[in-house]
Amino acid sequence: MNTITDVIEPGLLQRFTEIVGGANALRPEEAGERYLSEPRDLFHGRTALVLRPGSVEEVARIVALAAESRTPIVPQGGNTGLVGGQQPRSTREILVNLSRLDKIREIDRAGRTMTVDAGAVLQTIHEAAEAEGMFFPLSLGSKGSCQIGGNLSSNAGGTGALAYGTARDLCLGIEAVLPDGSMLNGLRRLKKDNRGYDLRHLLIGAEGTLGIITGAVLKLFPAPAGREVAYAGLRSAEDMLALLAIAERHAGMHLTAFEFLPRIGMEMTLKHTDGVRDPMADPHDWYVLLEVTSHRSVEEASETMEAVLTKAFEAGIVEDAAIAQSRRQADDFWRMREEMSWAQKPEGGSIKHDVSVPVASIPQFLAEAGEAVLSAVPGARPVPFGHLGDGNIHYNVSQPIGADKPEFLARYDEVNDLVHAVVRRFDGSFSAEHGIGVLKADELARTKAGPEYEAMRAIKRALDPYEIMNPGKVIKI
């Protein structure tokens, strides 16, 4: 099967195995789907060996041996990434899965920080914060399995970014193993620290190409006393923007979510998600899920939501609205939004995008992207949804009803190119929150060609001269 060129010689494999112990070193045939497939089935991993280190020291020893032997390694967390960044691509590569590093190391109540292992699952972090009367705002659909190390490496966005920022904004300190196996101990709890270049922000979002994040200090926030969730039904994208302006004016920093989906998305969700029902009696062209919180009281959150919706009704912006009447209903409202992506699955092939544009450009972007897609693929069903308040749109396109799925998916790149061309007209991003990985590495090289890409390459070469850290992902050297 493998020739001499693309395998790691047995003696070296043995040395890697000894670092973690035999029970935590899996051959590819033992590793299986859990490690070598990924959520969208776009990539199937190939590897020499899967290592599951049990300590930061073991991670450092693995990387040191990789540096010495010039063996490429691919870090992996919860394996929920959507751009293939966490998948090894050849039997020359070793997969390093961080799942065993899953501890909450420490919670500092007074300073409101939590120090965690990279392999801690996001949901576990949420629960640990809640147990102390605080909360950690980063939240995404995969929270039950994604790990904080992956969240940071990909600078995850999600639904909490509107008020609290993306993963990078929620991290005070980073511990990482650098490509030469040395340890960067940056587990600081400081709100202000100007000692030299910000390596934390460089490692965050680098998708494991500049080192392996092994631990982090996270910012916690006081748990809100009140939370209100509502759906509003609207007739146009312009009205969604107008509602955003009203909500920002009346809820200010307490507007904690402003998500949107189109009617077709609501229909798919209702059809394919168990136990949810249409929040409003009549259909609407667009739906906004709003969340407002109050640190002070249930009543304040409720008053704020009422004020926002009243103003919007008075201005004729909102056709109808439904406020969740219980925690359970609020969770259902959220579930309808979070299941959106999965609800497209039973509808056949879906060509996906993760784009951002300036918020004010959203209506025009939606119009122009729709036109571009439909003129190329008549009958295609755009389902744009996502984080309107962040300008972040998952511009997913479901296949025409009755179309052939493989035939539709064969046009993936073509449709991507069309949508991304529209994104460029608004000076937007073709990777808002999912990262680059392998899926978008060519596009990054092409569209950032010039000083910006050359600076990234220079940094990659400087820190990882032998290109052993997640090679071919993000940056091509």
Added chain:
Amino acid sequence: MNTITDVIEPGLLQRFTEIVGGANALRPEEAGERYLSEPRDLFHGRTALVLRPGSVEEVARIVALAAESRTPIVPQGGNTGLVGGQQPRSTREILVNLSRLDKIREIDRAGRTMTVDAGAVLQTIHEAAEAEGMFFPLSLGSKGSCQIGGNLSSNAGGTGALAYGTARDLCLGIEAVLPDGSMLNGLRRLKKDNRGYDLRHLLIGAEGTLGIITGAVLKLFPAPAGREVAYAGLRSAEDMLALLAIAERHAGMHLTAFEFLPRIGMEMTLKHTDGVRDPMADPHDWYVLLEVTSHRSVEEASETMEAVLTKAFEAGIVEDAAIAQSRRQADDFWRMREEMSWAQKPEGGSIKHDVSVPVASIPQFLAEAGEAVLSAVPGARPVPFGHLGDGNIHYNVSQPIGADKPEFLARYDEVNDLVHAVVRRFDGSFSAEHGIGVLKADELARTKAGPEYEAMRAIKRALDPYEIMNPGKVIKI
């Protein structure tokens, strides 16, 4: 070309001069104090030539020529930096002052962003935002003369960081000239953008050692409808922390400032600042300046402040409090805090620190630092003040009454070492918001020695191989 001596040969100087035109190229003797002195008189600049480019293209041509001729250049904004980062140090170096690039390029009201030249003065940016009903939260004592390019290059903190973060958190996009003279055009307005390594966060805080920031996209916020400012008098540092906890619980994200000063600081301010008076009848050991805002109404801000202070009185934490009764009085309250550093001047020599520790450690830090300083310099007068909510303390030490100023200042490094040793015990930072410059470059090299410093050096070497960008500042290669 150059001899063994330390001058730039005339032909090359002429080429630099031609880029900006003779009127904007000043010989050192013409440049004078405005460019070659700095606020604390710790450094006096020496230079071959001061260039005042009038466009981004001129900046790029200057850097390209510097790269070609291996001429060191030092970027300078408003020349308000406190660590000597903006001062050239030899007649081999050319100073590039950005003051002529002072335009507000564009304000996007819907997207709430402002695109500015690097040389725009912070106060001008404030006023431009206010004219549109918005505000830009970065604020520091030198706002009337500091420039946004310098604020970003040094990741300035200031009094707005508690609620809005430091300069890096307020910047969406960066335009910069890289050390090879190429242009990095990253003037993006996107809230989410995960396209490769975050060069913006690398350039921010790099103090001009990796390139010259020439423009930026800033985040604006809706102007608050209401703002309340108060002084509280307290008996201990522990009580200040307890008040912070109460204020955070009741004001949440609307707590926009939490500054502190000790009685001795209040006394110096009252003595040496025109037109201010003690906000309370009796003296207190500690003073906290609180600010709360409301995006909704004057009443809401007022109610929030009342609630905070009532709770604090009930808990016996606050001895007395005074709420500003007018805009004018609120400004006076702020002025007393902002003049704190200058009010030390008439008191003789002051040995200054810009440190941060985890917020919960502040009382213990203050106790231990005080002990360390007083045992070395009996009679010295510590005046610790600053941004308590950020854990950022300007631990300034005034000379003993009647002591000899030069003799006291001769112990600058010794006292710094003592205070910074205490900072290290709390895993704090010896540079919270002022940066490294030349003042702290040795200390950075010493205290970060190891993987972190080596990674910084590798980045510096990769992006600026000939060390022409602000050499000797921040990182030693």
